[in-house]
Amino acid sequence: MSLVLIALLPFAGALLPALMIRAGRNACALSTGAVTLTALVLLLAEAPAVLNGEVVQNRFDWVPLLGLQATFFLDGLGLFFAGLILTIGLLIILYARFYLSKDDPMGQFYVFLLLFQGAMVGIVLSDNILLLLVFWELTSLSSFLLIGYWKHLPEGRQGARMALAVTGGGGLAMIAGMLILGDIAGSYDLTTILQQREAIQASPLYLPALVLILLGCFTKSAQFPFHFWLPHAMAAPTPVSAYLHSATMVKAGLFLMARMWPVLAGTEAWFYLVATTGLVTLVVGAGIALFKDDLKALLAYSTVSHLGLVTMLLGFGTPMAAVAAVFHILNHATFKAALFMTAGIIDHETHTRDIKRLGGLAGLMPVTATIGIVAALSMAGVAPLNGFISKEMMLEEALHTPWAGNPWILPALVALGALLSAAYSFRFVAHVFLGPKRDDYPHHPHDPPTGMWLAPALLVAAVVAIGLLPALVAGPLVALTAGAVIGGPLPDYYLSLWHGLTPALGVSLLAVLGGLVLLWRHRPLEAWWLALPRPEAKRLFDRGVEAAATICQRTTEALHDGSLRRYLAILVTAVLLVGGGAFLQGGHGAGTRPMLTAPVLPVLAWALLVGACLSLVLLHRNRLLALIATSVVGLTVSMAFIYLSAPDLALTQISVEVVTTILLLLALNLLPKRTPLDSSLPRRSRDGLLAVLSGLGAGALAFAFMTRDFETISDYHLAQSYPGGGGTNVVNVILVDFRGFDTFGEIIVLGIASLAIFALLDGALHGPALRRLSNWQPDQRRAQDLHPLMLVVATRVMLPLSIMVGLYIFLRGHNSPGGGFIAGLVVAIALLMQYMASGFAWAQQRMQLNYHGVMAAGVIIAGLTGIGAWLAGRPFLTSDFGYVTIPPLEKFELATAMGFDVGVFLTVVGSVMLALANLSRVFRRTEGPVSDRPMDIDPSLDPRTAGRS
Amino acid sequence: MESFPLDVLAELLVVLLIVIAGVFGLVGSYGLAKLPDLMTRLHAPTKATTLGVGGALLASMVYFLSSGTFTLHELLITLFLLLTAPITAHMVAKAYLHAHGAQELLPPTGRKYGWASFDAAPPSGGDALDSIEAPRLAED
Amino acid sequence: MFRKLLPHPLLSVALTVVWLLLLNNFSLGGLLLGAILGLLIPLATQRFWPDRATPRGPLKIAGYVLLVLWDIVVANVVVAKVIVFKPNRRLAPCFVTIPLDLRTPEAITVLAGTITMTPGTVSSDLSADGRSLLVHCLDEPDPEAARDAIKRRYETRLKEIFE
């Protein structure tokens, strides 16, 4: 339980500083510190058990399906790292309190810091590699926020993004590696995996898993060639650099290599990958550090170098090297954190971090200088400081490790690395603190308040203490940790300043002397270095990202160029390919159903249809002609429906078609009357090809199934229509009863269409659309009589007649072709006739119907009819019918389906009228006053009394 | 409908009507294709076709009467066509005259005002021109 | 009150008949429903047909209808002959203006309709004041005669019926 608490406390506590900042900066820092301290105390409470060799474990189910369990365990390695993270965390919190200025949002800083701390603790306590991955990515995210904390600095933003990209990317590779590892081990639980060394190393997937996991470790720990992000992350506030980029986060990679050491290490692949990478990083990092003038950059590269050193040690795969690695991790954490804080103090006091502008600070800020010099000397590997001891151990190991059979190459490079390390450390001491005082510091420096130097001072105390009494101060911890890393018996070693006159000591001395020489010859060397052509990693990275972004942008824009024509052409092509491909994959036999003979009339109708389609394609640019040709197609199709025993379809098709025609004519009034020729010949040919292929495909498909027999469920509908549905028109019974739910959806589609149309048209009464409407000029000469007399008279007669016909079609629908939908259209058409003949103004004044209401009422009535069945305990839309006899009338049928059809009827009338009437309402904006007389000509009027208008 | 002569008579009538219908239907469409300009073409379908379809409707009526079904609803369609055909022709003619600016070809109206397609109607007597601007729908 | 409930008795009867025609058989229920609809529909639609003209004299109407039907048959034959047998170049099409004595829109419409449905003439337009009718003749060497025939044969009868 307490392990979970330790891992989750920082997360839960992350809210605290955000709240406490209102109570002041001290309260904020204190609350943050309290959270960390609590976690540390909890950790230490577990320590005795761990020291006794126990492994503390807490397990909770999280995602059993995935094998991702919230399992935490605490062994030596975990305890070591968790202690490191929390302890240094405490110091950083203290330091940051004084470091951050009043303008910096401190609450935010501590929130991010605690999030990061939680993620780090989570990594080191995880007993499930997937859980570890969760925390791993969380460190990337929280460090992104911390690095970008000073958002106004472009370097901060870029550095944050780069760090996120590199470490996040490595983390993603690691996900794959961990999944493979889990696959090999059959579990994602670390304790299980750690016991399967043989199985894992024997697996053919060992190498990919190793490479992928190492990618994660190397990127996180800034190993060559992924080292470049770390120096740029230094744009972060110094407490961040000190915490993340020296003491903790960059050590996550090392931690993981140490964690996995028992199962992954010891193979050739491991050695060559890890040790080589570490070695190169060690040398390269040190080399670059020597020539950095920015204090933090120097420290950053030195960190890279030291991380390489530890990596190399882990790569050796020997227990002794592992011990050295653990010890150096501890030592590096102490002196490097102190150095960062020192650099931060210098920056804070002098307002510069440029070595070239510093020097002679020892006299001005003696406390800071003391701390800095001691820490730097430890970094240089000078006795009797802790850095010296662990470097000795490293050299000892390196000196008898051959590389590719060559015994010299590795020791030589390691020695070079040590020498360079000494050199940049000495430079840090000499060029910052020593030398004469200057009078051109940007700000006159003096020692900071105690709160600020206390943290590095404590660390330097540890540096000295470990150096002097290594076995006493650090011995148990190192033994415990190394034991956990090795997972077996510890090698024979003892931590001590003095091991006698060993070759390692010689190399050490050589390194220190060489370092002094390099310091002495720094200026010419720097000139040489600056003249050297070298790849600038950041620029490469930036260029890479920019290039990728540009390519992505170009590709995306080229693909999504807004050309609907192309989108549709692709869609059609896809359909043809998929359809064709599907056809070729399955068995196909010719149909056996006898075909119907084709008398002359259908052949003629066919010619009519094909002719109309052809003329449509050829003449479509004249839009009115296109509409007429479309009408011909619709007419022919309706005729075909009638001929082929589908009278209901014919009725619906023809009435829908006429309403559509009216609608399109209304729209065409304001649209251009001609379509310009704006496709090239190749494009038209391509479209033609696609069209022909589509036509062939659809036709062939239809022919294929029409010529074969099948069994269908509709025999049931034919059989049940009258006895079960109470109607003889099976199509109508299907519509209102068997599949009434479809019809319910269908009228809703219609209702929605009318609502959307209304909304669209309503919107045309504002903004640019209204402007264009008001300025609209008719694009044709217009006849002078708006409402021809004969038409008016004829439509007056037709209105009652049509309504009668509509009602007839409605009532008959259940038993013969017709029904609510067609009836609705007939009535709507009759009403539209009034509008067409006498004009919008006249007809609208007389129209008492609220079309919104009619449409909505229709849907509601249809729905309520369906819901009514609930009262009888039946499902939605269950119908009932009965035969009623009222003497002297004949028996007649009453069916609830009629109620449903009433709903359909009303919805259709309401929707059609809502759409079309509003369309002409919008048109009224195109011109001035329009007569609301029923007809323009009044023959009863004596023209002599009327003046010419 | 056992009685043989009535049956034959009815059948003959049906046949006759169908033939008449066919002939006139065809002639109407032939005229539409053949005649030289729209105004003359207009005559063909409005008349001949009306009789054509009327014949077919009558044939249907007679046929069903003879086979024992009393059906008169074809009358409705005939009625409807008689009502609409002149309007259709009228509108087509107006459209043609308007679209071709044929004002000069027409005889004078003999009145103060020209033909309605070309000349605006006089305002209605005593009433002021009830003009309304962009009327709002009742529900809005 | 009665007038209000039954604004157009003739229309109501016509609609009831139309209903029976639609039903295509006679039944008491059908008649009843037809009558009800015949009453309701004119009520519902009367706003769309204000000041309806009322034709008078059922016999005159019947006579007119028979006359027109006969003329339609004749017209078809005549026009068919022209179409089939007369070459286009020998056609003598022309426009005729017919001054109107009729004043009711309904009457004018019936006249124009009649003209269209009868031999060789199509009503093509109305003057802007509604007092002249433009008629197109398919093959008419003597326009004056045609005009007089129309006025005599149809307009006078319609005048009696409507006005």
Added chain:
Amino acid sequence: MELLVASGIGAMTAAGVYLLLRARTFPVIIGVALLSYAVNVFLFATGRLAVHRPPVISDDAAGYTDPLPQALVLTAIVISFGMTALVTILALRAYLECGTDAVDTPELDATAQEWGIQTGPAGEAAEAERR
């Protein structure tokens, strides 16, 4: 007969697809309408063809064609009617708002400027066509 119907479906589909691929809203709408005719007949034909077998139950019927596809087509017709109506109004509104009836978006800015007078030449062209 089957061949006629199938080729008719093919003709409507082809014409529909061709118009669908045009650059202006109006022909595209016509294309969509044609495609819906085509698919309606297609769907109808899935019940196989039959002459004079309307699915209206009566004692003297010789048989019935499959009623189910007919019901489906009815639903489809209504739905495509609603869709066509909406897209038509949208095309109109877009034209009023943007000043162009092109379907491809990059043309938005290019032609929008010219709108004010567009009706002139277009109207003349339409007139010329009619003569």
Added chain:
Amino acid sequence: MIEYALLFGFGCFGLALGLNLWRLAKGPTIADRVLALDTMVINGIAILMLFGIQFGTTVYFEASLLFAMVGFISTVAFTKFVLRGDIIE
């Protein structure tokens, strides 16, 4: 006998439809095309009636009625469009 008459009728109206199509395609004016379409509808109604006789059914009645109505309205709409551009004003 009726069968032959029907065949004749179908032939006539079929041919009529063909002639209508020809006029529709040829034009030359929109009015011609509208007229051709209107005639086509009327011929269609006649054909429906003949179907009714052929199959001895009145099931095509509703369709015929609707065809008549729809043909009329289409024609009016097209001609009003030519006349005014705006068909509802």
Added chain:
Amino acid sequence: MNHWIVVPVILPAMLAPLLVLAVRHSLTLQRVFSAVGTAALVAVSLGLALRAAGGGPEIYELGNWPAPFGIVLVLDRLSALMLLLTGLLAAAVLTYAISSGWDARGRHFHPLFQFQLMGVNGAFLTGDLFNLFVFFEVLLIASYGLMLHGGGAERLKAGVQYIVVNLAGSTLFLFAVGTIYAVTGTLNMADLAVKVQQVAPGDEALLRVGALLLLVVFAVKAALVPLHFWLPGTYANAPAPVAALFAIMTKVGAYSIIRVYTLVFGAGAGDGAASAGDWLLPAALVTLVLGTAGVLGAGGLMRLICYALIASMGTLLTAVALFTPAATAAALYYLVHSTLAAAALFLVADLVAARRGRFGDRLEAAPRFAQTGLLASLFFLAAIGMAGMPPLSGFLGKLLVLDSARGGEATAVIWTLILATSLVTIVGFARAGSALFWKSAALEGRIEAAAAARPVLPIVATAAVLAGMVVLSALAGPVTGFLEGTAEQLYAPAGYIEAVLGAERAAGG
């Protein structure tokens, strides 16, 4: 019969016309009704989900006609899950739309919104292929209305494209359904499952054509490359809350693929079986790649989110295409997650754009604006959710997908692409966030947003969606347990078929 099954369809279907009929003139009343209705919908969906979790598939025979002759609704774990997701998303989006005033920018927002819910819910519930078409149309046409809500030239143009593409898709749907009916003679999905197994060898090719044309239709909805082109323009130009609601729309496509190709053309379907995955997998991977490219290359935040959405569909469909129970469970988890992530991002984008004045959602630095810090946090959370970073559910979703892809032929490709695209997505979002939030700190001045009060509710709604991802992550155990059961149910379709058809007919009798 459990009448509650039909309620998720009927409730919004009746509420919407009621809004039109009764309270058309009062926006306030519309809001109240709409909100109450949506809350009720959530409650019903929750109840149904609990019920589905406890038992086998349950059917509702509309009109009391037995399947396959009438239309049935089927409540199983999958449909219940989708209903619940829809309801919760709708509640958050509606809160946002109301409190941000988006619903007042055009007419009929609330009726259209309710109709949209009706369509989506119906699509999830129906057990009939043609009825699925009908609900597709309902949800599409409602989406057209919502997408065009508020108008504006760009939106209208985009709307034309959206509608035309989907009209083509709907036509194709009918071609596909027609072909399938022509071969099998049935429309009920359970019945189809039976009939497909018995199809004559000579009819196989036709059936396959029908099955795969249907796949194309669903792929259009699911924005599968190369059928995705409609999405960026549409969602980027839609009102943001509508775009957020539309996050569920692509999932309708994914749902349909899962449903149809496990039940009807699933492993039991003989030759019709495995083919969907063969087409789907490569396309899904390309979708992932192209979507991700868009994330890095987009010039505006809305578009960036659109591409992220496309990429997420790529991941989702990759898992779907594997057609194994484990992969499907993973896909469903990712489905829920990506719906929330996309919705959250769209809402955040709207909050940001509303405060950046003329800079809108363009990915360029603008001076500081109101609530930068708060919005940056929301954006950060939504972005890591979408990118698949912990602690939000995207990480688990991706892990599940990766884990389920283990041991297949394409494992290496799938892993590589999913992980590589994750990296690019991270970079893309980092660049965008940096441009939107961090760079503004370096600029002088400050955008003073319009004097209008800055309501809290939109932010609460957005945060609620984000919290959804946290909860999904924290409760991943029970959730994946439910989904595992769901996948099992899907891959043992006999239970579904028996529930619909009864034991006898299900056996093929």
